[in-house]
Amino acid sequence: MRGMDEFALIRLLNRRGSPGTGRPNETGVKTGIGDDAAVMKPSAGSDIVVSCDTMVETVHFLPETMQHYDIGYKAMASSLSDMAAMGARPRWALIALTVPSGPSGTWTAESLQELYDGLYACADRYGTVVVGGDTTSSKSLLTVTVTVIGEADEDRSLLRSSALPGDIVFVTGPLGNSAAGLHLLLKAGRPAVPIEDMEETVRSLVLAHRRPEPRIDAGAILASSEAGVCGALNDISDGLASEAWEIAEASGVRIVLDEERIPLSPELTRYASAAGRDPHDFALYGGEDYELVGTVRRERAAELAARFEVAGKRIWLVGEVAAAGAMNKTDKGAAANLERAPMPGVTLRSSAGVEKPLPKKGYNHFA
Ligand SMILES: Nc1ncnc2c1ncn2[C@@H]1O[C@H](COP(=O)(O)OP(=O)(O)OP(=O)(O)O)[C@@H](O)[C@H]1O
Ligand SMILES: Cc1ncc(C[n+]2csc(CCOP(=O)(O)O)c2C)c(N)n1
Numbered sequence: 001m002r003g004m005d006e007f008a009l010i011r012l013l014n015r016r017g018s019p020g021t022g023r024p025n026e027t028g029v030k031t032g033i034g035d036d037a038a039v040m041k042p043s044a045g046s047d048i049v050v051s052c053d054t055m056v057e058t059v060h061f062l063p064e065t066m067q068h069y070d071i072g073y074k075a076m077a078s079s080l081s082d083m084a085a086m087g088a089r090p091r092w093a094l095i096a097l098t099v100p101s102g103p104s105g106t107w108t109a110e111s112l113q114e115l116y117d118g119l120y121a122c123a124d125r126y127g128t129v130v131v132g133g134d135t136t137s138s139k140s141l142l143t144v145t146v147t148v149i150g151e152a153d154e155d156r157s158l159l160r161s162s163a164l165p166g167d168i169v170f171v172t173g174p175l176g177n178s179a180a181g182l183h184l185l186l187k188a189g190r191p192a193v194p195i196e197d198m199e200e201t202v203r204s205l206v207l208a209h210r211r212p213e214p215r216i217d218a219g220a221i222l223a224s225s226e227a228g229v230c231g232a233l234n235d236i237s238d239g240l241a242s243e244a245w246e247i248a249e250a251s252g253v254r255i256v257l258d259e260e261r262i263p264l265s266p267e268l269t270r271y272a273s274a275a276g277r278d279p280h281d282f283a284l285y286g287g288e289d290y291e292l293v294g295t296v297r298r299e300r301a302a303e304l305a306a307r308f309e310v311a312g313k314r315i316w317l318v319g320e321v322a323a324a325g326a327m328n329k330t331d332k333g334a335a336a337n338l339e340r341a342p343m344p345g346v347t348l349r350s351s352a353g354v355e356k357p358l359p360k361k362g363y364n365h366f367a
């Protein structure tokens with residue numbers, strides 16, 4: 001980035017402005033962008049819920065995989081997804097942007113504006129107000145970090161540690177599309193062409209990769225269920241296997257996933273078959289789906305599924321929670337396998353009822 005100073009860039013990127021003192025009741029923002037810090041008023045009876053996530057050029061995106069707008073949209077969406085995973089309502093966001101300043105940098109004021117258009121579009125869609133951020137230069141790579149501040153009804157956040165033996169495991173959507181979209185983009189070495197210009201058959205996979213949607217509404221339904229109906233909740237950033245392991249470890253339980261119940265889109269199945277890959281590998285280990293995986297008390301699972309249907313959505317029941325170390329005694333083969341499996345943990349059950357330990361595998365920045 002050259003030809004514009006830091007302060008002009010901040011003004012340009014945030015030209016929509018944050019509401020400041022104009023509408024504090026609606027947005028809760030008393031002081032937005034422009035002072036040393038933002039000042040917000042939390043709602044009465046709420047807990048504050050905060051998280052941040054970073055996207056790094058070359059690690060989370062390449063020029064071939066994402067358009068500038070998509071990078072911004074996805075940075076906001078993946079950060080908001082952690083609010084959904086807590087059953088929280090996102091309210092405010094801060095954006096930390098680090099831009100390569102060297103002569104070789106490909107980032108211009110125009111490309112950064114597109115990235116910010118994506119950030120703001122996603123924030124607007126989920127009722128989140130950008131109240132500040134930070135802008136710095138770097139030698140080589142662009143990074144964008146979004147911090148989200150949300151609210152949950154007091155003591156009603158949905159935690160990874162709340163799964164109980166007997167619970168049913170659910171997910172909020174088909175898995176593996178994003179990883180397949182990435183696989184396709186990297187394999188095909190395609191330029192970052194607009195989604196509208198892609199063939200119909202691959203569009204949904206690429207869209208899932210570039211423009212994930214945080215499942216804020218699903219999180220809200222789960223959080224508004226009677227206390228204790230929803231057990232644990234997590235969002236799927238690193239792959240279903242990895243996220244299920246996080247719940248299992250935090251809750252001290254064993255999670256059993258039924259392989260044939262894991263929802264796969266027809267597009268994924270078709271793509272995997274053409275690429276000679278098992279579609280379950282994309283779903284279990286790919287990541288960046290930003291769907292939710294959670295548990296619900298067994299006797300309330302049907303009622304929860306019905307609540308989603310009333311809201312025009314659905315959940316897929318994909319397994320169950322067992323006590324750590326418990327095993328299916330009727331299946332000798334499974335028992336032998338499980339004896340070797342670390343407990344708590346996650347197992348994958350085939351349609352024939354055979355359970356195998358599911359490796360704690362998925363996206364890991366340092367593995
Ligand atoms: N550098 C860090 N310093 C302090 N806490 C951290 C740091 N990195 C992560 N954490 C904390 O560790 C926990 C797990 O973080 P992690 O990033 O794995 O979860 P996530 O954001 O849901 O997953 P993902 O980043 O894959 O979307 C969170 O409580 C997070 O705040
Ligand atoms: C060019 C390119 N190569 C690989 C990937 C895949 N990828 C990167 S980070 C991540 C997990 C989520 O991130 P985090 O854990 O940081 O929240 C995944 C699945 C990609 N998106 N782009």
Ligand SMILES: [Mg+2]
Pocket residue numbers: 052053054
């Ligand atoms: Mg994180």
Ligand SMILES: [Mg+2]
Pocket residue numbers: 081082085234235236237
């Ligand atoms: Mg998360």
Ligand SMILES: [Mg+2]
Pocket residue numbers: 237238363
């Ligand atoms: Mg991760």
